[in-house]
Amino acid sequence: MASASSSVVAGDEKSTTEKYRILAHGRTYIDVVYTNEAATVDRILRMYEGWLDEDEDRFKFVGLDLEYDSSGYKLAVMQIAMREHVLVFHYIRCKDHCPRLLTFLKDKQYTFTSVDKRNDTKVLRAAGLPVPEERHIDIQDIFKIKGQPQAGMADLAAKLIDPKFANMKKEFKYNRRRKEGHDFWECKPLSWMNLEYAAIDGYLSYEIYNKIYTVNEGQAHLQRSDHICPRNPTMEIFSELDEINAQGPIFARSFQKTEGERKWGHEAPPQQGGPGVWGPRVALVCGALVWPPALPFRLLKAFVAKPQTKSHDTENPPRRRRRRPISGISEIASGTCRRGESSPEDSSPPWSPPE
Incomplete structure (x- = not known):
């Protein structure tokens, strides 16, 4: 399912950068970069900025998701996703300052999409990484499921992307020995279950909004007064x-x-x-x-019948050309006439129509 491009470095103080390819759903794979290095974050954000510059203004959005420490008040892991690429930044284990991350989050040209951003806004401000309120969209405010006014990420993803995501939260179980579950986001390196969970969470923060936005754009295009449907x-x-x-x-x-x-x-x-x-x-x-x-x-x-007669005038039929008789073999041999000439006895006046 996944392959690491670099070996896992033991110890919480060591710099770590790992690359994985994870199956998200169906046949969709996502490229994941897990790191606690500011230089790697800088490089990935530059790549995202290049993608955003290529897109139109209305498509300049990025998925954003956070994981907290065991207390629930500090930022432990940040996931930034775009297209089918996810950056899993182990923020709590990063020793270096990352100025590009702050610049990227404050950029008013970009829109950040999350599910239930209420706690995320507080945690980001506490970490000194505020996102402009008008550029941070809560997907729960723009899409509602009937009977579930505050549907979580798993329910939204199951409705819009793949039903398999309905059990995503249930499958993420607590295991103290393996350091799996919501209480172990501070541990480095992250367990495989935590890393996969964080990567898919970040991907869904982007893809759910992408689905909603694409459908809304299509409906608006069809409802425009100047829209003309192509003829069959x-x-x-x-x-x-x-x-x-x-x-x-x-x-x-x-x-x-x-x-x-x-x-x-x-x-x-x-x-x-x-x-x-x-x-x-x-x-x-x-x-x-x-x-x-x-x-x-x-x-x-x-398919059209031909006329009953070929003649246009039955009283005056067209004149036919009469062939001249060819000379006989004996006359040609005797020399009385040449080949192609008529013999004297066979000559007759030309035909003329009756009066």
Whole structure:
């Protein structure tokens, strides 16, 4: 589930930085940095600031969660989360001053999101790390669960992210021998259960607000007066078919006229019988659904009946060109005529239409 990039250093006074990859839920993994070094905190916060500068102003928010010492009044562990990365800072075991942390928390460009921030605000002020009140959002104030007006982080996460988080608090049990539970946040290094719990808490502080904000933005976008929903291509096809059905025979006659001009040079006589106007409509539907860019002309032509006669004038049929007879083999051999010339006895006057 996780792999450490550096060995755990024994003793509470030693500097420690560890990197883990923890499975949060489903197939979502989070990158976790556990440290008590001010230099590491400075480096991670610089990375977060770079991410925040890339985002739009409305997306400049960071998840913030705290864990207290056994007395419940002092800051022991601080979790700062963004995207799928969590910084677990063992504040109570840090010997160096971290000015960038104070600057980061006071920056009014960023929004910090927490669940039940009432005690967190007091503890941060006592530690000399105040967060501007207008930039610190309590998720309990913006999202309510029916029947649970003050739902905790586990209930909110179970509703919005994954039902598995409903038992998160119950699974975090007290174990004195292993130093697991809420009474052991001062102990360094943190036990694996405490470290995993702190990392997921920080991740949820960010992800819960991210889910709520994303849904609210989507609803606001749909409710804007200037929002236009994209048209369905299939509905556009049937809308065009309704217009064609209203025109009906006009469409068929215009097609026959085009065919007549191509064959006889002028308009063909009206079509008698045939499939009517359904042929072109069916062809249009098939062509639009199968190959919208270019409907084959022959496919459209197949559904329209051809006229009953090819002649445009039954009284004056078109004149046909009469072939001239080819000379016989004997005449060619005797030399009386050349190949391709007519023999004298086969010659006849050209055909002319009867008067």
